Amino acid sequence: MANMETQRPQEQPDKNPFSPSFGTVPVALVGRDAIFADLHEGLEVGPTDVRFTSLILGLRGSGKTAMLTEIEERVARNGWVVISVDGVADGLLDRVSEMIAQASRTYQTPGLDALSGARSTERERSVKVGFYHQAWIEKEIFYPNVNMGLRERLTLLAEVAQRADSGVLLTVDELHSANQDEARRLASDVQHITKRSRLPLAFVGAGLLEMKYTVMEGHKNTFFKRIRRYDLPPLTHGDALQGLRGPIHEMGGSIAKSALRLAASCVDGSPYKLQLIGHTAWQVANAPTNEIDELSVDLAIESAENTMLHNISEPAFYDLSNNEQEYLIALVTLGEKGTNSAIAQTTDTNERTTRRIARRLDLAGYIVRDSRGVAALTGLVPASVIIKEAGLDIEDTNVAPYGCSSAGTVSLSAVAVRPCREWMPRSQARCVLLLGHAGRCRSK
Numbered sequence: 001m002a003n004m005e006t007q008r009p010q011e012q013p014d015k016n017p018f019s020p021s022f023g024t025v026p027v028a029l030v031g032r033d034a035i036f037a038d039l040h041e042g043l044e045v046g047p048t049d050v051r052f053t054s055l056i057l058g059l060r061g062s063g064k065t066a067m068l069t070e071i072e073e074r075v076a077r078n079g080w081v082v083i084s085v086d087g088v089a090d091g092l093l094d095r096v097s098e099m100i101a102q103a104s105r106t107y108q109t110p111g112l113d114a115l116s117g118a119r120s121t122e123r124e125r126s127v128k129v130g131f132y133h134q135a136w137i138e139k140e141i142f143y144p145n146v147n148m149g150l151r152e153r154l155t156l157l158a159e160v161a162q163r164a165d166s167g168v169l170l171t172v173d174e175l176h177s178a179n180q181d182e183a184r185r186l187a188s189d190v191q192h193i194t195k196r197s198r199l200p201l202a203f204v205g206a207g208l209l210e211m212k213y214t215v216m217e218g219h220k221n222t223f224f225k226r227i228r229r230y231d232l233p234p235l236t237h238g239d240a241l242q243g244l245r246g247p248i249h250e251m252g253g254s255i256a257k258s259a260l261r262l263a264a265s266c267v268d269g270s271p272y273k274l275q276l277i278g279h280t281a282w283q284v285a286n287a288p289t290n291e292i293d294e295l296s297v298d299l300a301i302e303s304a305e306n307t308m309l310h311n312i313s314e315p316a317f318y319d320l321s322n323n324e325q326e327y328l329i330a331l332v333t334l335g336e337k338g339t340n341s342a343i344a345q346t347t348d349t350n351e352r353t354t355r356r357i358a359r360r361l362d363l364a365g366y367i368v369r370d371s372r373g374v375a376a377l378t379g380l381v382p383a384s385v386i387i388k389e390a391g392l393d394i395e396d397t398n399v400a401p402y403g404c405s406s407a408g409t410v411s412l413s414a415v416a417v418r419p420c421r422e423w424m425p426r427s428q429a430r431c432v433l434l435l436g437h438a439g440r441c442r443s444k
């Protein structure tokens, strides 16, 4: 059963081989062979293998859903039962139950009927008194699974699969936004069935990197701590070349060498951006009739960078708590680089709290820290977004971070941005406003 949200790209009239929408499996899934092979090997070994329960983590648009779909399709081809749900909003456990019912109706395997939901049987009844005889059909409706808990249902499913020498794969996408109690409950069921009873119920979850300090760090949650974790790496330049060139050629198009190099150099490791650039370049050049040239790629990069800002960076900024946003704002006002103590002073927070915030931002991919603990922004939320969203009064020099185009991105290294930090004896704090600010100093 495929994830309801995901689908293979539709046959399009313009034959554009790129699919820049979330949850779509691309024509060429590049840079994921090693992870894919490792994970699949674990599934084949069975419940004793640590990889039998795995988690795919990555930034937005890094290809988590595409990976899940590929894995689901692969095991389904081998005869496995696939239960595929997403973790968004409450009701995760109900969704799993509903999918089990659907699967048991689809597969019609003996032994699964108890899981398929309400069913009815018809029985002939009659009454006979002397010469009087009347017969009628009585319909009885059974709700066989009403009293069956989720663990029992999953166990029964896994037992039937084991008898058929096959397996069950349970996938949960968007696990980062799942209700924590429900995720814990599900984890405990899977752990019991897979690890204790050694039944073939495999689990693959997918979520954003912040799971490293939410679901995975909860002290009650041993399952998510011990699960095999795969961090999706950024695409390499080689992956980007292959991911652009392959689909273009497959659809009968062509791309000039210099244009391909330019396009690949601006992918910045993001599969989503690769699809955006490829899709627009194909359209602008009117491929496959015309060769894709540098001009088309230039326009495609500019458009892709704007879309990345709207679809990736801005939501990522608004996913953060106030404290985390303040940290990033301080980092920008410090010139995009800063130690914890400088940031603590700028945000008027104690250093211990600042260290904790920095760790979370680092784990979630917003900042990187060097060996001396100096933090710098990654490309996930560029300075331009922070400046705009925080309403900072900083000149936008419109210099792109990756040397690709000038689509609304800024480099602050050329901008004199310093906090005021004047000491205010009455509030025993330094001013958090920018140097040269109007009006009086402020500590918050």
Ligand SMILES: Nc1ncnc2c1ncn2[C@@H]1O[C@H](COP(=O)(O)OP(=O)(O)OP(=O)(O)O)[C@@H](O)[C@H]1O
Pocket (backbone or CB within 6 Å): 019, 020, 021, 022, 023, 024, 025, 026, 028, 029, 030, 031, 032, 058, 059, 060, 061, 062, 063, 064, 065, 066, 067, 243, 271, 272, 273, 274, 275
């Ligand atoms: N390995 C890959 N190679 C090329 N394109 C890819 C690859 N993986 C995913 N894509 C494409 O990138 C885009 C984003 O993929 P996907 O929706 O799977 O990302 P995601 O990590 O699930 O994003 P989100 O965090 O928003 O759910 C889609 O257009 C998809 O077709």
Ligand SMILES: [Mg+2]
Pocket (backbone or CB within 6 Å): 022, 023, 064, 065, 066, 173
């Ligand atoms: Mg996804």
